[in-house]
Amino acid sequence: MPRTASDLDVMETDPSSHRNGQTATSDSGHDAPAKPAHPHKTDRFWSWLRAAMFLLVAIGFGTGGYLLRPATDNQLSVREPKITVLASQPNVTAKVNMTLSAKGSNYVLTLTLMPVSTLTEPVKLAVWFYGFPPLVPGDSLIPHAKGYYATGSLLSGSSQTASAGQKFVVTSQQRIGEHANGLQFRVAFPELEGEEPGSQYSYQACGPGASIETSFATMCSGLRAQHPWYTPVLEADTTTLSSADPDLQGYQILAGDNPTLLGGDSWTWTGVNGVTMLAANVSAEANQEHDLFYSGVLFGVTAGALVALFNELVRPIWRKGAKSS
Secondary structure, three states: OOOOHHHHHHHHHOHHHHHHHHHHHHHHOOOOOOOOOOHHHHHHHHHHHHHHHHHHHHHHHHHHHHHHOOOOOOOOOOOOOEEEEEEOOOOOEEEEEEEEEEEOOEEEEEEEEEEOOOEOOOEEEEEEEEOOOOEOOOOOOEEEOOEEEEEEEEOOEOOOOHHHOEEEEEEEOOOOOEEEOOOEEEEEOOEEOOOOOOOOOOOEEEOOOOOOHHHHHHHHHHHOOOOOEEOOEEEEEEEEEEOOOOOHHHEEEEEEOOOOEEOOOEEEEEOOOOOEEEEEEHHHHHHHHHHHHHHHHHHHHHHHHHHHHHHHHHHHHHHHHHHHO
16 A cells, blocks of 8 residues: 555654664664674683693793702712721831722722831731722732731831832722712721820730730731730821812812812822811802702793693683673
8 A cells, every 4th residue: 555645754753663764774784793603712712722832831941940950969978998007016106198099990099007217127017997898809908807907017127218118909899988979079088996196105906915905806816816916106197089080170178178289180188097078069069050040940930831821721710700790
Protein backbone atom coordinates (compact mmCIF):
# COMPACT_ATOMS: atom_id res chain seq x y z
CA MET A 1 0.00 0.00 0.00
CA PRO A 2 1.51 3.35 -1.01
CA ARG A 3 2.45 5.70 1.76
CA THR A 4 0.66 9.02 1.95
CA ALA A 5 2.30 12.31 2.70
CA SER A 6 0.99 12.19 6.23
CA ASP A 7 2.76 8.88 6.78
CA LEU A 8 6.04 10.37 5.64
CA ASP A 9 5.54 13.29 7.95
CA VAL A 10 5.02 10.94 10.88
CA MET A 11 8.23 9.04 10.08
CA GLU A 12 10.24 12.20 9.87
CA THR A 13 8.87 13.47 13.17
CA ASP A 14 9.13 10.11 15.00
CA PRO A 15 12.54 9.94 16.72
CA SER A 16 12.26 6.22 17.40
CA SER A 17 11.93 5.44 13.74
CA HIS A 18 14.95 7.66 13.03
CA ARG A 19 17.09 5.81 15.55
CA ASN A 20 15.99 2.47 14.16
CA GLY A 21 17.02 3.55 10.74
CA GLN A 22 20.44 4.60 11.91
CA THR A 23 20.91 1.29 13.71
CA ALA A 24 19.95 -0.67 10.68
CA THR A 25 22.31 1.30 8.53
CA SER A 26 25.15 0.83 10.97
CA ASP A 27 24.48 -2.91 11.20
CA SER A 28 24.35 -3.41 7.48
CA GLY A 29 27.23 -1.05 6.60
CA HIS A 30 31.00 -1.70 6.47
CA ASP A 31 32.27 1.15 8.67
CA ALA A 32 32.55 -0.82 12.00
CA PRO A 33 36.03 -2.45 12.56
CA ALA A 34 36.18 -6.26 12.91
CA LYS A 35 37.15 -7.62 16.35
CA PRO A 36 40.10 -10.13 16.47
CA ALA A 37 39.15 -13.71 17.06
CA HIS A 38 40.10 -15.17 20.51
CA PRO A 39 42.27 -12.37 21.88
CA HIS A 40 42.98 -14.33 25.07
CA LYS A 41 44.76 -17.05 23.08
CA THR A 42 47.16 -14.50 21.60
CA ASP A 43 48.00 -13.13 25.03
CA ARG A 44 48.53 -16.63 26.34
CA PHE A 45 50.97 -17.41 23.51
CA TRP A 46 53.14 -14.36 24.24
CA SER A 47 53.02 -15.06 27.96
CA TRP A 48 54.32 -18.59 27.49
CA LEU A 49 56.96 -17.32 25.07
CA ARG A 50 58.21 -14.84 27.64
CA ALA A 51 58.17 -17.53 30.33
CA ALA A 52 60.27 -19.85 28.14
CA MET A 53 62.75 -17.03 27.48
CA PHE A 54 63.11 -16.25 31.20
CA LEU A 55 63.58 -19.95 31.94
CA LEU A 56 66.38 -20.24 29.38
CA VAL A 57 68.06 -17.13 30.75
CA ALA A 58 67.86 -18.50 34.30
CA ILE A 59 69.32 -21.86 33.27
CA GLY A 60 72.10 -20.36 31.15
CA PHE A 61 73.24 -17.65 33.56
CA GLY A 62 72.75 -19.89 36.59
CA THR A 63 74.97 -22.57 35.05
CA GLY A 64 77.62 -19.98 34.25
CA GLY A 65 77.54 -18.63 37.81
CA TYR A 66 77.77 -22.13 39.26
CA LEU A 67 80.81 -22.98 37.13
CA LEU A 68 82.57 -19.73 38.04
CA ARG A 69 81.96 -19.99 41.77
CA PRO A 70 85.12 -20.58 43.80
CA ALA A 71 85.50 -24.16 44.90
CA THR A 72 85.35 -24.85 48.60
CA ASP A 73 88.91 -25.62 49.56
CA ASN A 74 89.29 -28.22 52.22
CA GLN A 75 91.91 -27.49 54.80
CA LEU A 76 95.27 -28.67 53.60
CA SER A 77 96.64 -31.54 55.60
CA VAL A 78 100.10 -33.00 55.26
CA ARG A 79 101.88 -35.89 56.80
CA GLU A 80 103.91 -34.90 59.81
CA PRO A 81 106.61 -37.55 59.92
CA LYS A 82 109.12 -37.86 62.72
CA ILE A 83 112.81 -38.70 62.84
CA THR A 84 114.76 -40.04 65.82
CA VAL A 85 118.55 -40.18 65.90
CA LEU A 86 120.69 -42.28 68.27
CA ALA A 87 124.48 -42.34 68.59
CA SER A 88 126.81 -45.02 69.91
CA GLN A 89 128.70 -42.53 72.09
CA PRO A 90 127.49 -39.96 74.60
CA ASN A 91 127.77 -36.20 74.26
CA VAL A 92 127.91 -36.18 70.47
CA THR A 93 126.83 -32.89 68.94
CA ALA A 94 125.85 -32.77 65.28
CA LYS A 95 124.48 -30.19 62.89
CA VAL A 96 121.37 -31.14 60.94
CA ASN A 97 120.74 -30.26 57.30
CA MET A 98 117.46 -31.35 55.75
CA THR A 99 116.22 -31.04 52.15
CA LEU A 100 112.90 -31.90 50.53
CA SER A 101 113.04 -32.19 46.76
CA ALA A 102 111.46 -33.95 43.79
CA LYS A 103 113.20 -36.19 41.29
CA GLY A 104 110.98 -37.21 38.43
CA SER A 105 107.86 -38.77 39.93
CA ASN A 106 109.53 -39.39 43.29
CA TYR A 107 109.86 -37.19 46.36
CA VAL A 108 113.13 -37.25 48.25
CA LEU A 109 114.12 -36.32 51.79
CA THR A 110 117.84 -35.88 52.39
CA LEU A 111 119.05 -35.78 56.01
CA THR A 112 122.69 -34.87 56.61
CA LEU A 113 124.38 -35.02 60.01
CA MET A 114 127.72 -33.27 60.48
CA PRO A 115 129.81 -33.40 63.69
CA VAL A 116 130.24 -30.00 65.30
CA SER A 117 133.67 -30.84 66.73
CA THR A 118 136.44 -33.16 65.65
CA LEU A 119 135.85 -36.77 66.69
CA THR A 120 138.63 -38.91 68.04
CA GLU A 121 136.95 -42.07 66.83
CA PRO A 122 134.01 -42.93 64.56
CA VAL A 123 130.52 -42.72 66.00
CA LYS A 124 127.80 -45.06 64.84
CA LEU A 125 124.39 -43.57 64.08
CA ALA A 126 120.93 -45.11 63.93
CA VAL A 127 118.11 -43.07 62.39
CA TRP A 128 114.41 -43.98 62.59
CA PHE A 129 111.79 -42.64 60.17
CA TYR A 130 108.19 -42.75 61.47
CA GLY A 131 104.94 -41.55 59.93
CA PHE A 132 106.36 -41.42 56.41
CA PRO A 133 104.44 -42.50 53.30
CA PRO A 134 105.51 -45.84 51.83
CA LEU A 135 109.21 -45.50 51.05
CA VAL A 136 111.06 -46.99 48.13
CA PRO A 137 113.17 -49.86 49.54
CA GLY A 138 116.90 -49.25 49.54
CA ASP A 139 120.02 -51.13 50.54
CA SER A 140 120.46 -49.06 53.71
CA LEU A 141 116.77 -48.71 54.63
CA ILE A 142 115.31 -51.40 56.86
CA PRO A 143 111.54 -51.68 57.60
CA HIS A 144 110.83 -52.11 61.29
CA ALA A 145 107.79 -51.62 63.55
CA LYS A 146 105.63 -49.51 61.21
CA GLY A 147 108.63 -47.43 60.23
CA TYR A 148 112.07 -47.61 58.75
CA TYR A 149 115.57 -47.23 60.11
CA ALA A 150 119.04 -46.85 58.68
CA THR A 151 122.52 -46.89 60.15
CA GLY A 152 125.64 -44.90 59.41
CA SER A 153 128.69 -43.31 61.02
CA LEU A 154 130.26 -39.99 61.78
CA LEU A 155 133.92 -40.37 60.93
CA SER A 156 136.84 -39.22 63.01
CA GLY A 157 139.04 -36.42 61.80
CA SER A 158 138.30 -32.81 60.88
CA SER A 159 134.67 -31.83 61.26
CA GLN A 160 135.05 -29.33 58.41
CA THR A 161 135.25 -31.97 55.71
CA ALA A 162 132.12 -33.34 54.06
CA SER A 163 133.41 -36.89 54.43
CA ALA A 164 133.09 -36.60 58.20
CA GLY A 165 129.32 -36.37 57.98
CA GLN A 166 126.65 -38.94 57.19
CA LYS A 167 123.86 -38.54 54.64
CA PHE A 168 120.56 -40.43 54.80
CA VAL A 169 118.26 -40.38 51.76
CA VAL A 170 114.68 -41.67 51.70
CA THR A 171 112.48 -41.73 48.60
CA SER A 172 108.72 -42.06 48.17
CA GLN A 173 106.28 -41.88 45.29
CA GLN A 174 104.02 -39.75 47.51
CA ARG A 175 104.65 -36.28 48.88
CA ILE A 176 106.56 -36.56 52.13
CA GLY A 177 105.88 -33.26 53.87
CA GLU A 178 104.04 -31.00 51.45
CA HIS A 179 100.61 -30.57 49.91
CA ALA A 180 99.37 -28.14 47.25
CA ASN A 181 95.88 -27.61 45.83
CA GLY A 182 96.59 -24.84 43.32
CA LEU A 183 95.57 -22.06 45.69
CA GLN A 184 97.58 -22.84 48.81
CA PHE A 185 100.74 -24.73 49.59
CA ARG A 186 101.56 -26.24 52.97
CA VAL A 187 104.88 -27.66 54.07
CA ALA A 188 105.75 -29.60 57.23
CA PHE A 189 109.29 -30.90 57.48
CA PRO A 190 109.84 -33.99 59.65
CA GLU A 191 110.14 -33.30 63.33
CA LEU A 192 113.31 -34.38 65.10
CA GLU A 193 112.09 -36.20 68.18
CA GLY A 194 113.89 -35.44 71.41
CA GLU A 195 115.45 -32.29 70.03
CA GLU A 196 115.48 -29.35 72.42
CA PRO A 197 116.94 -26.20 70.87
CA GLY A 198 119.83 -24.95 72.98
CA SER A 199 120.04 -28.13 75.02
CA GLN A 200 123.48 -29.69 75.51
CA TYR A 201 122.20 -32.72 77.41
CA SER A 202 122.74 -36.23 76.05
CA TYR A 203 121.30 -39.26 77.83
CA GLN A 204 121.44 -43.00 77.44
CA ALA A 205 118.55 -44.46 75.44
CA CYS A 206 119.43 -48.13 75.00
CA GLY A 207 121.48 -50.76 76.71
CA PRO A 208 122.08 -51.69 80.36
CA GLY A 209 121.42 -48.88 82.77
CA ALA A 210 119.20 -46.85 80.43
CA SER A 211 116.72 -45.08 82.70
CA ILE A 212 114.27 -44.28 79.91
CA GLU A 213 114.65 -47.38 77.82
CA THR A 214 110.87 -47.80 77.52
CA SER A 215 110.68 -44.59 75.44
CA PHE A 216 113.05 -46.09 72.87
CA ALA A 217 112.09 -49.73 73.28
CA THR A 218 111.14 -50.19 69.63
CA MET A 219 114.39 -48.68 68.37
CA CYS A 220 116.51 -50.58 70.88
CA SER A 221 114.93 -53.87 69.87
CA GLY A 222 115.65 -53.11 66.24
CA LEU A 223 119.33 -52.48 66.93
CA ARG A 224 119.75 -55.80 68.77
CA ALA A 225 122.93 -54.52 70.34
CA GLN A 226 124.18 -54.90 73.87
CA HIS A 227 126.25 -51.74 73.99
CA PRO A 228 124.48 -48.52 75.00
CA TRP A 229 123.03 -45.96 72.58
CA TYR A 230 122.65 -42.28 73.38
CA THR A 231 120.62 -39.34 72.16
CA PRO A 232 122.94 -36.85 70.45
CA VAL A 233 122.65 -33.09 70.75
CA LEU A 234 121.26 -31.85 67.43
CA GLU A 235 121.72 -28.31 66.17
CA ALA A 236 119.70 -26.96 63.27
CA ASP A 237 121.82 -25.78 60.36
CA THR A 238 119.85 -25.35 57.12
CA THR A 239 116.50 -26.64 55.89
CA THR A 240 115.78 -26.42 52.17
CA LEU A 241 112.66 -26.95 50.09
CA SER A 242 113.32 -27.47 46.40
CA SER A 243 110.21 -27.71 44.25
CA ALA A 244 109.37 -27.22 40.58
CA ASP A 245 105.75 -28.26 41.08
CA PRO A 246 104.32 -26.07 42.39
CA ASP A 247 106.42 -23.17 41.17
CA LEU A 248 107.54 -21.43 44.35
CA GLN A 249 108.00 -18.08 42.62
CA GLY A 250 104.23 -17.55 42.50
CA TYR A 251 103.62 -18.13 46.21
CA GLN A 252 103.53 -15.74 49.15
CA ILE A 253 104.10 -16.81 52.75
CA LEU A 254 100.95 -16.57 54.89
CA ALA A 255 101.96 -18.22 58.15
CA GLY A 256 104.64 -20.29 59.76
CA ASP A 257 108.41 -20.05 59.55
CA ASN A 258 109.61 -17.42 57.10
CA PRO A 259 112.46 -18.53 54.83
CA THR A 260 115.75 -16.73 55.22
CA LEU A 261 116.45 -17.13 51.51
CA LEU A 262 113.97 -17.19 48.63
CA GLY A 263 115.39 -18.67 45.44
CA GLY A 264 113.81 -19.32 42.08
CA ASP A 265 112.71 -22.87 42.82
CA SER A 266 113.92 -23.30 46.42
CA TRP A 267 113.38 -21.83 49.86
CA THR A 268 115.92 -22.07 52.67
CA TRP A 269 115.57 -21.74 56.43
CA THR A 270 118.54 -21.30 58.75
CA GLY A 271 118.63 -22.46 62.35
CA VAL A 272 115.17 -24.07 62.27
CA ASN A 273 114.31 -27.77 62.37
CA GLY A 274 110.80 -29.10 61.79
CA VAL A 275 109.86 -26.17 59.53
CA THR A 276 106.11 -25.60 59.02
CA MET A 277 104.73 -23.08 56.57
CA LEU A 278 101.57 -22.07 54.71
CA ALA A 279 101.79 -20.11 51.45
CA ALA A 280 99.25 -18.83 48.92
CA ASN A 281 99.40 -18.62 45.15
CA VAL A 282 99.08 -14.90 44.39
CA SER A 283 97.81 -15.23 40.81
CA ALA A 284 95.38 -18.01 41.76
CA GLU A 285 93.89 -15.85 44.53
CA ALA A 286 93.45 -12.94 42.07
CA ASN A 287 91.71 -15.25 39.60
CA GLN A 288 89.47 -16.57 42.37
CA GLU A 289 88.36 -13.06 43.32
CA HIS A 290 87.68 -12.31 39.63
CA ASP A 291 85.58 -15.46 39.27
CA LEU A 292 83.75 -14.72 42.52
CA PHE A 293 82.70 -11.27 41.24
CA TYR A 294 81.37 -12.53 37.90
CA SER A 295 79.72 -15.50 39.55
CA GLY A 296 77.77 -13.08 41.75
CA VAL A 297 76.73 -11.04 38.70
CA LEU A 298 75.46 -14.14 36.89
CA PHE A 299 73.56 -15.36 39.93
CA GLY A 300 71.96 -11.89 40.22
CA VAL A 301 70.73 -12.09 36.61
CA THR A 302 69.47 -15.61 37.30
CA ALA A 303 67.47 -14.40 40.31
CA GLY A 304 65.89 -11.61 38.23
CA ALA A 305 64.95 -14.06 35.48
CA LEU A 306 63.32 -16.42 38.00
CA VAL A 307 61.24 -13.58 39.45
CA ALA A 308 60.07 -12.61 35.96
CA LEU A 309 59.29 -16.27 35.20
CA PHE A 310 57.19 -16.51 38.36
CA ASN A 311 55.22 -13.42 37.34
CA GLU A 312 54.48 -14.90 33.93
CA LEU A 313 53.30 -18.18 35.42
CA VAL A 314 50.90 -16.60 37.92
CA ARG A 315 49.56 -13.96 35.51
CA PRO A 316 46.75 -16.24 34.15
CA ILE A 317 45.58 -16.80 37.73
CA TRP A 318 45.40 -13.05 38.32
CA ARG A 319 43.40 -12.59 35.12
CA LYS A 320 40.89 -15.26 36.03
CA GLY A 321 40.44 -13.66 39.43
CA ALA A 322 39.92 -10.23 37.84
CA LYS A 323 37.33 -11.55 35.36
CA SER A 324 35.39 -13.40 38.03
CA SER A 325 35.17 -10.25 40.15
